[in-house]
Amino acid sequence: MKFIILVRDGLGDRPNAKNKTPLEAAKTPNIDAMAREGINGIMDVISPGIRPGSDTAHLSILGYNPYTDYIGRGPLEALGADIALKEGDIALRTNFATIDNRTNRIIDRRAGRIKGPLKELEKALNGIKLPVDFTFHHTIDHRGALVLKGKNLSAKVSDSDPHELDAQINKIRALDGSKEAKETAKILNTFTEKARKVLREHPLNEKRKKQGEPPANGILMRGAGAYREIMPFEKKFGIRGSCIAATALVKGVAKHLGLDVISVPGATGDENTDIKGKFDFALKSLETRDFCLINIKATDNFSHDGDFDGKVEMIGRIDKQIQTLSKIAKKDIVLALLGDHTTPVDYKNHAGDPVPICILGPTVRKDEVKNFGERSCANGNLHRLRGNDLVPIMMNLSGLAELFGG
Amino acid sequence: MKFIILVRDGLGDRPNAKNKTPLEAAKTPNIDAMAREGINGIMDVISPGIRPGSDTAHLSILGYNPYTDYIGRGPLEALGADIALKEGDIALRTNFATIDNRTNRIIDRRAGRIKGPLKELEKALNGIKLPVDFTFHHTIDHRGALVLKGKNLSAKVSDSDPHELDAQINKIRALDGSKEAKETAKILNTFTEKARKVLREHPLNEKRKKQGEPPANGILMRGAGAYREIMPFEKKFGIRGSCIAATALVKGVAKHLGLDVISVPGATGDENTDIKGKFDFALKSLETRDFCLINIKATDNFSHDGDFDGKVEMIGRIDKQIQTLSKIAKKDIVLALLGDHTTPVDYKNHAGDPVPICILGPTVRKDEVKNFGERSCANGNLHRLRGNDLVPIMMNLSGLAELFGG
Numbered sequence: 001m002k003f004i005i006l007v008r009d010g011l012g013d014r015p016n017a018k019n020k021t022p023l024e025a026a027k028t029p030n031i032d033a034m035a036r037e038g039i040n041g042i043m044d045v046i047s048p049g050i051r052p053g054s055d056t057a058h059l060s061i062l063g064y065n066p067y068t069d070y071i072g073r074g075p076l077e078a079l080g081a082d083i084a085l086k087e088g089d090i091a092l093r094t095n096f097a098t099i100d101n102r103t104n105r106i107i108d109r110r111a112g113r114i115k116g117p118l119k120e121l122e123k124a125l126n127g128i129k130l131p132v133d134f135t136f137h138h139t140i141d142h143r144g145a146l147v148l149k150g151k152n153l154s155a156k157v158s159d160s161d162p163h164e165l166d167a168q169i170n171k172i173r174a175l176d177g178s179k180e181a182k183e184t185a186k187i188l189n190t191f192t193e194k195a196r197k198v199l200r201e202h203p204l205n206e207k208r209k210k211q212g213e214p215p216a217n218g219i220l221m222r223g224a225g226a227y228r229e230i231m232p233f234e235k236k237f238g239i240r241g242s243c244i245a246a247t248a249l250v251k252g253v254a255k256h257l258g259l260d261v262i263s264v265p266g267a268t269g270d271e272n273t274d275i276k277g278k279f280d281f282a283l284k285s286l287e288t289r290d291f292c293l294i295n296i297k298a299t300d301n302f303s304h305d306g307d308f309d310g311k312v313e314m315i316g317r318i319d320k321q322i323q324t325l326s327k328i329a330k331k332d333i334v335l336a337l338l339g340d341h342t343t344p345v346d347y348k349n350h351a352g353d354p355v356p357i358c359i360l361g362p363t364v365r366k367d368e369v370k371n372f373g374e375r376s377c378a379n380g381n382l383h384r385l386r387g388n389d390l391v392p393i394m395m396n397l398s399g400l401a402e403l404f405g406g
Numbered sequence: 407m408k409f410i411i412l413v414r415d416g417l418g419d420r421p422n423a424k425n426k427t428p429l430e431a432a433k434t435p436n437i438d439a440m441a442r443e444g445i446n447g448i449m450d451v452i453s454p455g456i457r458p459g460s461d462t463a464h465l466s467i468l469g470y471n472p473y474t475d476y477i478g479r480g481p482l483e484a485l486g487a488d489i490a491l492k493e494g495d496i497a498l499r500t501n502f503a504t505i506d507n508r509t510n511r512i513i514d515r516r517a518g519r520i521k522g523p524l525k526e527l528e529k530a531l532n533g534i535k536l537p538v539d540f541t542f543h544h545t546i547d548h549r550g551a552l553v554l555k556g557k558n559l560s561a562k563v564s565d566s567d568p569h570e571l572d573a574q575i576n577k578i579r580a581l582d583g584s585k586e587a588k589e590t591a592k593i594l595n596t597f598t599e600k601a602r603k604v605l606r607e608h609p610l611n612e613k614r615k616k617q618g619e620p621p622a623n624g625i626l627m628r629g630a631g632a633y634r635e636i637m638p639f640e641k642k643f644g645i646r647g648s649c650i651a652a653t654a655l656v657k658g659v660a661k662h663l664g665l666d667v668i669s670v671p672g673a674t675g676d677e678n679t680d681i682k683g684k685f686d687f688a689l690k691s692l693e694t695r696d697f698c699l700i701n702i703k704a705t706d707n708f709s710h711d712g713d714f715d716g717k718v719e720m721i722g723r724i725d726k727q728i729q730t731l732s733k734i735a736k737k738d739i740v741l742a743l744l745g746d747h748t749t750p751v752d753y754k755n756h757a758g759d760p761v762p763i764c765i766l767g768p769t770v771r772k773d774e775v776k777n778f779g780e781r782s783c784a785n786g787n788l789h790r791l792r793g794n795d796l797v798p799i800m801m802n803l804s805g806l807a808e809l810f811g812g
Contacts (some may be wrong), residue, residue: 392455404458406479
């Protein structure tokens with residue numbers, strides 16, 4: 001047998017004033033039927049109370065230890081955007097932002113969610129002179145990556161992105177006392193200054209200003225990390241898998257582990273994503289692989305926007321398509337439904353509360369849980385798992401696990 | 407107080423088409439009464455999803471870490487068969503098998519479950535010339551052990567036993583790049599070849615052929631391991647224990663940890679084993695020791711044979727004898743009932759699903775569980791434990807645990 005892990009991003013939540021979480025408020029007849037046929041529980045994706053990022057959450061769910069195996073957001077997001085990295089490269093995630101040149105304060109952290117192609121800006125930024133080799137990559141919309149190459153560099157540096165409006169761009173600082181971190185911070189601050197000059201004078205920004213659009217006249221950086229190889233999933237677990245996700249960060253984690261990242265037309269990462277398309281491609285991918293992890297991002301987006309009703313509706317929309325998977329899980333595959341972390345709509349950010357999980361398939365000892373939710377699943381026979389338990393459990397239920405001992 | 411751990415081997419299972427596991431289908435009035443008087447839960451013997459062997463399972467239940475403390479099936483099974491080993495000895499479990507001399511294919515992996523004594527075959531095999539010292543030991547029926555002695559050897563070698571019929575004996579390979587592993591593989595392959603010649607020409611096999619019995623004309627090897635001492639149980643936990651088991655592998659684990667292995671007349675390891683005899687000897691053993699682990703193997707045998715009804719009947723047979731223990735557990739001892747792993751009858755092999763557990767005794771906080779089964783126990787107040795938790799829990803409930811701290 002083979003298996004599918006379906007991650008609805010940021011799925012877990014907390015009760016509202018009416019004592020309902022979005023999952024509890026949503027109409028989900030199909031997923032509730034799966035809970036009744038399956039075995040259910042809750043899961044601390046990293047460990048109790050720890051607030052996972054999307055990257056550390058997926059690492060953990062895929063059986064890796066985020067405390068030793070996480071290389072940082074910068075390099076993972078770069079990998080997810082198909083930027084090739086070499087051992088030791090320092091990568092940072094960047095945003096084009098709009099800065100008020102008089103006050104030096106950030107007016108828009110995403111430069112009006114500027115649309116590409118932005119090859120001209122990329123080229124101009126790559127013309128900057130720095131004391132090390134580097135490449136700047138525009139990826140999509142306001143997003144990009146800066147990659148520093150060379151020796152005597154360190155990823156132990158802070159973000160320049162203050163993560164709020166009306167603040168100035170932060171000076172990047174060394175996070176340890178090393179010469180390498182101090183030197184890297186200095187280089188990145190130089191890049192930030194030179195980028196402002198290059199961008200301010202760029203014709204594309206002149207044009208944007210004339211059209212009343214916020215100029216992309218500053219670069220914010222965050223998530224510095226040094227790229228390094230880790231043990232590939234296939235070597236660690238002896239099985240081959242793929243990943244279907246729209247988010248660069250999740251795709252980057254999958255690439256780092258050596259999973260095949262499958263592109264699905266119409267998989268947008270937002271509420272209009274082609275859910276059925278993702279499910280169909282996942283099933284197709286199992287023809288030549290042992291498992292597929294599918295990530296549906298939009299549930300998390302609604303949480304970050306504080307939109308309870310939007311999250312409820314999105315959960316219902318996924319429920320309508322789920323039978324593509326659930327009818328096959330009854331006999332031919334093992335299917336896990338879970339969230340990668342809790343993102344309470346009231347909190348608008350990732351929280352460390354456990355996520356609900358249901359596992360369905362012909363080998364499970366189904367339990368008495370009647371519907372899928374944070375609190376109903378907590379009564380199930382899986383009890384309280386860790387993210388790291390998931391791959392071994394799925395391999396065991398699929399008959400793919402090796403015996404340990406004699 | 408003292409305690410008993412009763413392991414019914416391969417007890418855990420998965421539901422059949424009628425949604426019943428063998429435990430759920432069996433009539434077990436006495437064990438159900440124990441669940442009502444006890445505290446119940448489920449246990450990941452190693453960790454969730456990991457498929458334990460009988461050896462790694464018992465190591466874990468006895469409070470050891472199988473990832474660091476497991477020396478391999480070969481040396482443990484040799485210890486269990488009373489073969490003395492020295493630090494660094496390489497031991498492999500062997501089978502007498504029947505090989506078709508024309509095609510070199512295995513006709514019977516157990517040479518018709520040949521009965522001993524086979525001193526003549528043992529002697530002939532020990533006459534083989536190899537570049538290292540070795541001893542071949544016949545143990546019982548088709549089973550034996552080969553022990554290589556000397557320096558510059560390694561246990562990182564593959565099995566020659568292909569674990570299936572109609573295949574040829576596998577060439578043993580080095581499992582790492584070391585010179586020692588390559589040399590050991592070469593020696594073992596030489597032994598395999600020479601053993602075939604010695605056995606083919608042996609009068610005992612001529613006689614077997616004349617009698618229409620499959621000759622023991624080949625040796626299959628598996629589970630290579632290097633013997634080393636580990637911290638004895640008594641030193642690790644400060645208490646003294648014994649083990650009652652028929653299986654050489656389980657006896658070997660117990661010996662390795664320094665437990666007293668107690669032989670019980672009529673304890674056969676099959677369905678006709680003297681259950682009451684084992685229980686009586688266990689109680690007797692507590693007169694001079696703090697605990698006893700009893701293993702009843704037959705439940706696992708029925709699972710390996712895919713025999714649902716046989717497993718159900720065996721569970722019922724144990725239930726009829728259990729009062730020997732349970733009536734004492736109500737006041738004088740703490741008793742744990744569990745499986746060492748799940749062996750689903752449909753899967754015919756060990757699986758990584760948790761096992762049910764009940765702990766009974768005057769010190770337990772009894773819960774609301776009404777009967778003993780995989781799913782009923784999952785609702786108990788022990789929740790979901792790990793195998794490694796068991797010894798500390800039993801020592802605590804028996805009043806044998808040291809205070810940690812002030």
